[in-house]
Amino acid sequence: MSTRLPSGPSPIVHHPIARAAAYLIGPRGLRDVERLRAEVAGKVVVVTGASYGLGAATAELFAHAGARVVLAARSMDQLRSVATEIAEKGGEAAVYQLDLTSEESVTEFADAVLHDFGGVDYLIHNAGKSLRRSVHLSYDRPKDVNATSGANYVGPMRLTLALLPGMRARGSGHIVNVSTVGVMFGVVPKWGFYLSSKAAFDIWMRAVGMEARGDGVTLTTFYAGLMHTRMSAPSRWMRLLPGQTPLDAARVLARGVVEKPRTLTPVYGHPFAILAPVLRFPMEPILGFVYRRLGDTQASLSRVAAGQSEVARIGVAEKVGAHAE
Numbered sequence: 386m387s388t389r390l391p392s393g394p395s396p397i398v399h400h401p402i403a404r405a406a407a408y409l410i411g412p413r414g415l416r417d418v419e420r421l422r423a424e425v426a427g428k429v430v431v432v433t434g435a436s437y438g439l440g441a442a443t444a445e446l447f448a449h450a451g452a453r454v455v456l457a458a459r460s461m462d463q464l465r466s467v468a469t470e471i472a473e474k475g476g477e478a479a480v481y482q483l484d485l486t487s488e489e490s491v492t493e494f495a496d497a498v499l500h501d502f503g504g505v506d507y508l509i510h511n512a513g514k515s516l517r518r519s520v521h522l523s524y525d526r527p528k529d530v531n532a533t534s535g536a537n538y539v540g541p542m543r544l545t546l547a548l549l550p551g552m553r554a555r556g557s558g559h560i561v562n563v564s565t566v567g568v569m570f571g572v573v574p575k576w577g578f579y580l581s582s583k584a585a586f587d588i589w590m591r592a593v594g595m596e597a598r599g600d601g602v603t604l605t606t607f608y609a610g611l612m613h614t615r616m617s618a619p620s621r622w623m624r625l626l627p628g629q630t631p632l633d634a635a636r637v638l639a640r641g642v643v644e645k646p647r648t649l650t651p652v653y654g655h656p657f658a659i660l661a662p663v664l665r666f667p668m669e670p671i672l673g674f675v676y677r678r679l680g681d682t683q684a685s686l687s688r689v690a691a692g693q694s695e696v697a698r699i700g701v702a703e704k705v706g707a708h709a710e
C-alpha cells in the first residue's frame with residue numbers, strides 16, 4: 386500500500402509536528418479496515434484517476450478491504466503496475482483506459498464496465514487536472530480549456546450520466562466526488578481554469594445528488610486540502626506545508642463510503658466558505674496586488690515556452706511542406 390510520500394514534498398512534511406498538524410487540519414480518515422471491509426467486500430468500486438496519487442492509494446486500500454476495484458485513467462502502464470501490486474497482495478483489480486476529455490472514451494469505458502460487472506456500487510470521481518497559470522499564457526493554448534473542463538467537469542458529468550441510471554434502478558449506490566477546498570474560498574488569480582471547473586462539477590453533482598437520494602443513491606463531497614501528490618509537487622511553497630499523504634486522503638474516502646456524510650472538509654473549509662463572500666472586497670484587491678508582484682513561476686513559463694516552440698516548429702515544417710508542393 387502507498388504509505389510513502391511521493392517525491393516532491395520537503396522532508397519537513399514528514400516531521401512529527403507537521404504530521405500532527407496535517408492530522409488536526411483533517412479531515413480525518415477511517416483507520417479501521419474491518420469497517421471498510423464490511424461495507425465494500427465483493428462490491429464494485431470505480432476509481433477514476435487511479436494511476437497516481439490519491440486514486441492509486443484509494444484503489445489499493447479498497448482492494449485490500451475486499452472490493453472489486455475498477456481502475457481508470459489514461460496511463461495504462463501505470464494503471465497496470467497499481468493493479469499488479471493489488472493482485473500480488475490478493476486483491477481484485479481491473480484496468481480500463483479512460484480519457485475524461487473524450488466523449489467517446491467515457492462512453493466506451495462506461496459500456497465496458499456495465500458489460501463486465503453488470504453494475505457499479507461505488508463511483509469515486511477522483512481524476513482531476515490542476516492548472517495554475519496566468520490567463521495570458523493560455524491565450525494560444527486551447528488544450529488548457531479542454532484538459533481542465535474535460536477532466537474536472539464535463540467528463541465526470543458524462544460518466545455520472547452513464548452509471549447513475551443503473552444505481553437508481555437498483556435503489557442503492559454511493560458516489561464520492563473529490564473536489565477541492567479551494568472552491569470554498571474566494572476566487573484566486575491563476576487558478577481560474579481549475580477552480581471554475583471543479584466548482585461547476587461540485588454544483589452539478591450536488592444537484593444530482595439531491596435528486597438521486599430519494600432512489601437510494603447517496604453523495605459525499607470531499608473538499609480536499611493540500612495532498613502531497615504529483616499534482617501539488619510543482620508548487621515549491623506547497624512542498625513545505627503540512628498536508629495529507631495519498632494514504633491519509635484514501636482513508637478519508639473510506640470514511641466517506643462507510644459513513645456517507647454529505648461533506649468532508651479540512652477544519653478551515655466551512656469557516657472560509659462563510660467568510661468568503663463577506664471578505665470579497667478586501668481580499669480581491671489584496672490578492673490582485675500580490676498576484677501582480679509574484680507573476681508566474683519559472684516552471685510554468687518554461688512549460689508554456691516549450692509548448693510554443695513545439696507549435697512553431699510544426700508550423701515551420703508545414704510551411705516548408707506547402708512551399709515544396
Ligand SMILES: NC(=O)c1ccc[n+]([C@@H]2O[C@H](COP(=O)([O-])OP(=O)(O)OC[C@H]3O[C@@H](n4cnc5c(N)ncnc54)[C@H](OP(=O)(O)O)[C@@H]3O)[C@@H](O)[C@H]2O)c1
Nearest residue numbers: 434436437438439458459460484485512513609612614616
Ligand atoms: N493534490 C492536492 O493538493 C489536491 C488538493 C485538492 C484536491 N485535489 C484533487 O484530488 C484528486 C486527485 O488528485 P491527485 O493529487 O492524486 O493528483 P495526481 O496524482 O496528479 O492524479 C490525478 C489523476 O487524474 C488522472 N487524470 C487526469 N486527467 C485525466 C483525464 N483527462 N482522464 C482520465 N484521468 C485523468 C491522472 O491519470 P492519467 O494522467 O494517467 O490520466 C491521475 O491518475 C483530483 O481530483 C484533484 O483535483 C488534489
